[in-house]
Amino acid sequence: MKITLRIMFWILLGLGSGLAQQERFRKSPPIPEPLLRPELPKIEAMRLQNGLVVAVVPRPDQPFISLELVILAGESRSPRRLPGLASFTAEMLSRGTPLVSAADLEERIDAIGGDFSTTTTPDFSRFSFHFLSGFLDQALGILSLMVLQPDFSNREVAALIRTKFYDLKQKLRDPEFVGRRQLLRVLFNDHPYLQFLYSEDVIKNLTRKDIQGFYESYYRPNNALIVLAGNLDLGIAARRVSHFFNLWQMKDIAEALLPSPPANTVDRFCFVDLPQAKEATLVLGNLISPLAEPDYYPLGVLNQVLGGTPFSRLFMNLREAKQYAYSAFSQVGFFRACGYYAVTAQVIPPASGPSIREIKRELERISREKVSNFELEQAKSYLIGQFPIRIARLDELSRQVSELLAFSVVDSRWSRFLENITQVDADMIFEVAQKYLLPKPVVVIVGDKDMLLDQLRELDRLEVYDLKGVLLYTLIKGVEG
């Protein structure tokens, strides 16, 4: 009986829905409830006697601790003749001490449910350590062994050279990586940030002595900070960190001279051959303001309007309207001395030329006309909504906080981030667009030479580079060869 009634109910409902209008609430999106401002975990920090900064982001709900150790010396500190040295030194740290082998360190990390990785940027090297929360002492013990007693044995140096060579070779399969690296090589020119863009063959020249020298110079507590996120407070963290790192000796470190490199102002087209690539990858970009400048906020909103999502101008134009591209996005990146914007598009090869023209037209348009109120609010809404989502995972939270501390921008980028984004208006976007997008961008095209070069011969001047960033030759319109 019960079953029969239920069937009848659905039959009637089905008939009803066929005959009558659908429910009114289905016709349009619901009105959102008021946006809740996130109550961000408070970042507490203190400096230990040897100069090491310890910061804590409490997340008592978490069964893990995420630790970030940041050494404030990145690839820009690598000597000019030894690009890649900073990143190589960072990776060597987990490869054993005189008494504890690399294999033994790996065992110890695994035993605490640990996940350990290193990242080197132009400005700093970061060691990320995520582990089960009951093992704080073990984790700090392992980290202190790595940081205070690294061995840099010749055997491990040779092993890492092999691994890194292979990893870098693998990355060359990715045309976006190749294109972005070439763009930044041109933009950074002879700035120390160029050291960040090394190719696989240069690391073969690194020796134990070079690594030891870099370590002695920069791996100092007064040039470092540790962030711990998880179920702990600053008092406990500072005591435990101090216990394991109090023998780490301070040393004066000369401040890095990092002028802001100048933006590109002339037409430059660069080509990198990637045989058998089915698509053409375009990367256009130029330099913008450094991370700590107030232009950061309008630039962030501008990026959203221009190419941050599939609903931004670039995607809608190049993919949806013109059908030139599989994807078209923009991004902004920020360092201590400068930032950069890059538009990246994967396009069908015959549409390479028209796509470059369309991207340039979009850069021009956003620099000549103020963005509409709708686009402005949409972009701000995205950035505001993203903020808590980006810190939902504990490792992402600790990573972001460590970067803010490394660049000394905690106040503006943490507790006042949402307020600062809210205040961005169309005038501010117009101003930064004129300032940074009007200078001519560098254009990099990556793809199969046989498929692309003929149509690119229309350009007045095309610089052709190899994968290592060496200029092979320049094609000049009307000149054979």
Add this chain to the structure above:
Amino acid sequence: MLKNRSGAWVLILFFASLGSSAAQEEPGFSFSFTRFTLKNGLEVILSADETLPLVSVVLAYQAGSIHEQPGKTGLALLLENMMFMGSLNVGPMQHIGYINRVGGEPNASTSEDVTYFYQTVPANQLALVLWLESDRMKALELDASKAERAKQSLIEEITQRKAAEPYLDSLLAFDRLLYPDFAHGHSILGREEDILGLEAEDIRAFYATYYAPSNAVLVVVGDFDIDRTRELVEKYFETIAPGRKPPLFLPPRPPEKKEVVQAFQDSLVPSPAFHLGYRIASPYSRDYYVLAVIDYLLFHGKSARLYRKLVKREGLALFVSGGIEKRKDMAVLKLFAMNNNETMVELSQKSILSEFNKLRTYEASAEELAKAKSLLKRDYLNRLASPPERAMFLAEMFFSPVGLDALPDQLPKYMRIGPNEIRLAAGRYLTPENSVILNVKLK
């Protein structure tokens, strides 16, 4: 503790001490959820977490490649893509637009037996997600021109994946050997000729059969009011017709126990390689938990046995990876290794077999076992520690053969495994008659 009735609350508590005696503190980790069933059969799971003002929503349908018929492969993935191409009140691609505009992240994935649609948004936009998901569950707009576009884009996706993953073709061939029946063995990606032959009517029929409330689970995790959320869920979903009951999935007969060794010639791969697999105990059966720990001993972490032996110590392989794979009622242990030359392929296989022989003969040390369990525990808790991961995990557990009722005892089950059980399970499953080897040779 867990009752399968409307609105029952379940509190899950894990203690850090499980299987990790060396831990200095004993902090616990807990979360709770409640579940109820709508009149049309839609199962709903709510798990509140007020840490940050966001919500993660997963709507999962029991629909995957396993439900496809011969000649109609690729249908499940095609429909997943078409779910973003518009429904009665939401224009093509507007689903992504609505979510992106509020800072959210929409996505979807298709497995062999379940298709997941998931998004994380600011907490005040929960109703928006429910509106969007209910619209495409109730009235997806399917027509021939959309189907054509979706087919072309899926074929492009397959071409791109094959270009980016040179061993993909050999992997698909290996799967057909490892799972000899059609349902389990064919690829989620589908065959190009099948995809080209799919018609809007095929997609419509698959949608009508599998994308129904009574074949789905809705999971919401994050910062929300339970009563208000229940009201919203009822408002948007309860009047959707339950749909017809999907045909019962009949598990195939287990494959014949016999060692299989075959070769696959490929001109696009950079170096010789091989795939090795073992058919093991079905997911969540008693031996499955033991085999999961074996998986961690062999493959997980930088000190895992096979990576250390083959890549680091003996230098026989350039790369080795592996682990357990579940396809509804079947599970396999899979391994893939890349080598410099054919001799290294042969030596690698001998080295692996000797390691398996060791597993069958000697008990793992207490330290090694504790290490494997710590890594397993980390990965398990990672899947519960933030709203997006927890929402996916709860949906996955709901459709697992043991269901959500088994959740409180899952981690303890892994943690209780002892060295003798490992030795015995290795002896039962990691044997030649359960194995399949596909050697990938340069053409």
